[in-house]
Each structure stands twice: as structure tokens, then as C-alpha cells.
Amino acid sequence: MAVAARSLTDTWSIGAVEVPGRIVLAPMAGVSVQAFRRQGRRFGAGLVCSEMVSACGLHHRNERTLGYLRIAADERPLAVQIFGSEPPLLAEAARMVVEAGADLVDINMGCPVKKVTKTGAGCTLLANGGEAAARIVEAVAGAVDVPVTVKMRRGERDGSRDALAAGPRLVEAGAAALTLHPRSAQQMYTGTADHALTAELVSLVDVPVIASGDVNSRARAEALLHSTGCEAVMVGRAAQGNPWLLGELAGRDGGEPTPDEVAAELVRFVRETVRELGEHRGIPFLRKFHGWYLRHGGFQRTLRQDLSGANTVEEVEALLYAAAPGARARVVAMEAELAALGDGSDDVELGLPISIYGGG
Ligand SMILES: Cc1cc2nc3c(=O)[nH]c(=O)nc-3n(C[C@H](O)[C@H](O)[C@H](O)COP(=O)(O)O)c2cc1C
Numbered sequence: 001m002a003v004a005a006r007s008l009t010d011t012w013s014i015g016a017v018e019v020p021g022r023i024v025l026a027p028m029a030g031v032s033v034q035a036f037r038r039q040g041r042r043f044g045a046g047l048v049c050s051e052m053v054s055a056c057g058l059h060h061r062n063e064r065t066l067g068y069l070r071i072a073a074d075e076r077p078l079a080v081q082i083f084g085s086e087p088p089l090l091a092e093a094a095r096m097v098v099e100a101g102a103d104l105v106d107i108n109m110g111c112p113v114k115k116v117t118k119t120g121a122g123c124t125l126l127a128n129g130g131e132a133a134a135r136i137v138e139a140v141a142g143a144v145d146v147p148v149t150v151k152m153r154r155g156e157r158d159g160s161r162d163a164l165a166a167g168p169r170l171v172e173a174g175a176a177a178l179t180l181h182p183r184s185a186q187q188m189y190t191g192t193a194d195h196a197l198t199a200e201l202v203s204l205v206d207v208p209v210i211a212s213g214d215v216n217s218r219a220r221a222e223a224l225l226h227s228t229g230c231e232a233v234m235v236g237r238a239a240q241g242n243p244w245l246l247g248e249l250a251g252r253d254g255g256e257p258t259p260d261e262v263a264a265e266l267v268r269f270v271r272e273t274v275r276e277l278g279e280h281r282g283i284p285f286l287r288k289f290h291g292w293y294l295r296h297g298g299f300q301r302t303l304r305q306d307l308s309g310a311n312t313v314e315e316v317e318a319l320l321y322a323a324a325p326g327a328r329a330r331v332v333a334m335e336a337e338l339a340a341l342g343d344g345s346d347d348v349e350l351g352l353p354i355s356i357y358g359g360g
Helices: 034-043 055-060 087-099 122-143 162-172 196-204 218-228 243-249 259-293 302-308 313-323 327-340
Strands: 011-014 017-020 023-025 047-049 065-071 078-083 104-109 148-155 175-184 209-212 232-235 348-355
Touching (some): 023 034, 023 243, 034 047, 034 243, 034 259, 055 087, 078 087, 087 104, 087 122, 122 148, 122 162, 148 162, 162 196, 196 209, 196 218, 218 232, 218 243, 232 243, 259 302, 259 313, 259 327, 313 327
Parallel strands (some): 023 047, 078 104, 104 148, 148 175, 175 209, 209 232
Antiparallel strands (some): 065 348
């Protein structure tokens, strides 16, 4: 196989959808808001994903949600991830997200969180040779004319090979690509992702396989591409508060960001997120991001604490400008771009709840 020549910046395809680069930004519940996805595209991800949205929430309207899915044109190509266990509900959700602009529909078959698995969704779908999973893929692929993809863990229990047994069946049922995070649900995020399984999956199916798990450097991403034969690598936790990693993977040589760059990027992220979620929900939601961003730039420890006490965008910005005075000019330079995003009224907002119970 001529995989040695692959580069992270190659264009590749999922069905008829062209993806400009082999770096995919992972779906992460409670993280992959629109600002995160847009940032991912801006820094070099070829494809971004929404966090999982509940097909069941559509029906029962009783989920605790962070908000509702919103999609804008500049996120594309965009995969929207749906989860659930009932084929007709998933098919309905898929139709909605495609109508709103999703280029791909991804089905979550990896979520290890009890709240999700006890409903028969997430990684439990992979049991029994992927019987239930295949029925879902069939229903969804029959409902929409964009490519349908599936994201899996290896299975529920440690050592499980459920994803390998199910993979070919899902492709037969209509999956146009598969993502594998080769940890078990039992493992959650402990241990390491066993990408020998990713290589096995690649050898079993004739659609693109995306490798997810523990990608945190360019060297690691390239090694995975070459050792597994995967078509692309997915980056999750390492991109939290660190879009510069995506830039590095995409071949930009920037090195560590300066304090001004970190503060300006955080201000932009805060503004965009508050535009999406409103200040009341956005400010508490953003607190975990402060800690992630402040791993860069060598700021004083007290800044994070101070930011946690801020209740408005203005207060957050004042603290960041005081710590990194050059950030203000950078933000001013970004303002035209931010203004071009408008007030969000051009976005399509769907009645699809973003679950707060995510995982994968
Ligand atoms: C906070 C968090 C939320 C996640 N939410 C989702 C999700 O909604 N759907 C999904 O398929 N995977 C989800 N995942 C799993 C990631 O997409 C990814 O497969 C996993 O984190 C391994 O990649 P990493 O080592 O690059 O983080 C989530 C992971 C984290 C850390």
C-alpha cells in the first residue's frame, strides 16, 4: 500500500464530500460549540464535527441541554453527530441536520456515559456483531443523500473487538467512513488508545477510517497515518484551548503562541461563544476553557482564578488585556472578521438539543 506518501495536508474524500486535509476536529460534548468548530477550520482542520445531538430529545423534549444546534456556512465541511437507539428517530434527526446544512451525518456508537448507554445508544450498539447498529445505519443512509459515517469505541469491555466485528457490517449497511477510538467504554480515558485495532479495521473495510485517540503532536499524527493506513487523524483533548496544535499539524510553523496571541484568541472565543449561547449560559460554560488556554503564554496563576470570578464578557476582556496588553490591538484587527459573522441571525438553529451528557 502506498500509504508512506500520505501527508496531513492532502485532500481526501468521504463519499462525494471533499475534505481539505487529514486533520479532523473531534466531536466533544460540552466543548464543540460553534466557536470551537470555526476556530478548528480557521487553524487548519479539514473537517469539524458538532458535538452529539440527541435524536431522542427531539421526540421527548425533556433532555437537559446546553442549548440547540446552530450551523453556519463557514463551518463547512461539517459533520453533525446524532445519537439515539431507534432507527426512525435517527432517520428523522438526520433529515433535519442535513436540511440545516450538515455535509455529513455521523452516528455516535462510542459514547460510554451511562445516561446514554442505558437507553441502548452509544457504544452498546456495537454488541452482537453490530446488529442494532447496522439497522440504524441503514435507516439513516436511506433517509438522507449525504454520506453517513459512524464513530465507535472498540466496544464496551476491556479487550473487546466489537468494533471490528461490526465495522464491515456498518459499511455494508451504508456507512461511508468509520472513526475508531480504540479504547473500551470501561476504560473511559485511561490507558492508551490501541491503534493496532485501527490498522485492523483499515484492512477490513474499503471506506476511509479516521483514527481517534491520543493525537497530540505532528509526529504522533504522522506516525498514525503511516502505521495504520488510516485516511485521517482526529484530534480531541489536545485541541482544547490549543488551536495552535491544529496549525502545527497543518504544517504552519508558529511554535508556542505569545501571551498576546493566547489572550486575543481567548477573547475571540469568548465573544463568539457568548454570541451563540448568550452571556448567562456562555460565561459559566467558558470557565473550563480559561484553564485550557492559560496552559499557554506563561500567565500568572491568579489570572485563572480572577477569570472564574468574572460575570460578563467585559470583565473577562479587561482581565485578559491587563495581563497581555498587546492582545487588544490583535482583537481590534479581528473585529472586522467578527462583525462579518453577524449577530447569528443568519445561522440555522435547529430544535435539536445539544446533550450535556456526552462522551465517546
Ligand atoms: C469532553 C469530551 C466530550 C466528548 N464528547 C464526544 C461526543 O459527543 N461524541 C463522540 O463521538 N465522542 C466524544 N468524545 C470523544 C472524542 O471525540 C475522542 O474520540 C476521544 O476524546 C479520544 O481522542 P483524544 O485522545 O484526541 O481526546 C468526547 C471526548 C471528550 C474528552
